[in-house]
Amino acid sequence: MQNRIQEMRKAMRVTQNELADAVNVSRQTIISLENGRYNASLVLAHKIAKYFGVAIEELFVFDEEEE
Amino acid sequence: MQNRIQEMRKAMRVTQNELADAVNVSRQTIISLENGRYNASLVLAHKIAKYFGVAIEELFVFDEEEE
DNA sequence: AAATAAAGTAAAGCATACTTTACTTTCGAA
DNA sequence: TTCGAAAGTAAAGTATGCTTTACTTTATTT
Numbered sequence: 542m543q544n545r546i547q548e549m550r551k552a553m554r555v556t557q558n559e560l561a562d563a564v565n566v567s568r569q570t571i572i573s574l575e576n577g578r579y580n581a582s583l584v585l586a587h588k589i590a591k592y593f594g595v596a597i598e599e600l601f602v603f604d605e606e607e608e
Numbered sequence: 609m610q611n612r613i614q615e616m617r618k619a620m621r622v623t624q625n626e627l628a629d630a631v632n633v634s635r636q637t638i639i640s641l642e643n644g645r646y647n648a649s650l651v652l653a654h655k656i657a658k659y660f661g662v663a664i665e666e667l668f669v670f671d672e673e674e675e
Numbered sequence: 676a677a678a679t680a681a682a683g684t685a686a687a688g689c690a691t692a693c694t695t696t697a698c699t700t701t702c703g704a705a
Numbered sequence: 706t707t708c709g710a711a712a713g714t715a716a717a718g719t720a721t722g723c724t725t726t727a728c729t730t731t732a733t734t735t
Contacts, residue, residue: 542650542651556710556711556712557711557712557713558710558711558712566693566694567693567694567695568711568712569693569694569695569713570692570693570694572712572713572714573692573693575712576713578692579691579692579693580649580650580651580691580692581650581692582647582649582650582692582693582721582722583609583647583648583649583650583653583664583668584609584647584670585692585693586650587665587668587670596663596664596665597650597663597664597665598654598663598664601650601654603651603654623680623681623682624681624682624683625680625681625682633723633724634723634724634725635681635682636723636724636725637722637723637724639682639683639684640722640723641722642682643683646721646722646723647721647722648722649691649692649721649722649723652722652723
């Protein structure tokens with residue numbers, strides 16, 4: 542699964558810190574998500590999508606081969 | 609967070625077993641999700657939503673007060 | 676009413692999301 | 706070119722999603 546968090550964050554000119562605060566997680570979590578170290582939980586995915594004003598499916602790219 | 613898994617599953621006349629197999633998790637996982645014991649991961653949420661042919665946001669009800 | 680399928684509970688164990696702390700690297704401005 | 710902000714790495718610890726096994730309860734069908 543890929544995501545467009547960094548892309549959208551930069552488009553909105555927001556720092557990792559600001560995003561982390563806005564959705565109530567640590568900056569580490571944002572870094573790890575952006576760098577593909579793990580996947581967001583459903584709740585976090587929803588919060589970030591909402592923050593960017595998009596649907597979860599627009600923010601996360603579910604490559605259909607994945608299991 | 610609430611979800612409409614049981615509701616949609618019954619509407620489609622599918623058993624917990626069939627759904628579990630279709631999205632590749634154990635039956636326990638479906639039971640626990642339906643009974644609100646925990647939240648689905650993003651990947652699982654996507655698979656179930658896809659199985660039912662709806663968007664994640666239609667299947668999961670994110671009550672905005674939650675944290 | 677008896678048999679079978681479907682749904683549920685319980686609990687131990689593993690995998691992964693997320694936190695915290697501390698330190699390093701990159702980058703844009705003064 | 707240096708200084709500070711932003712981004713990144715590493716690693717140990719906690720929380721939670723998911724599995725597995727085994728047994729119980731509720732529905733449905735015959």
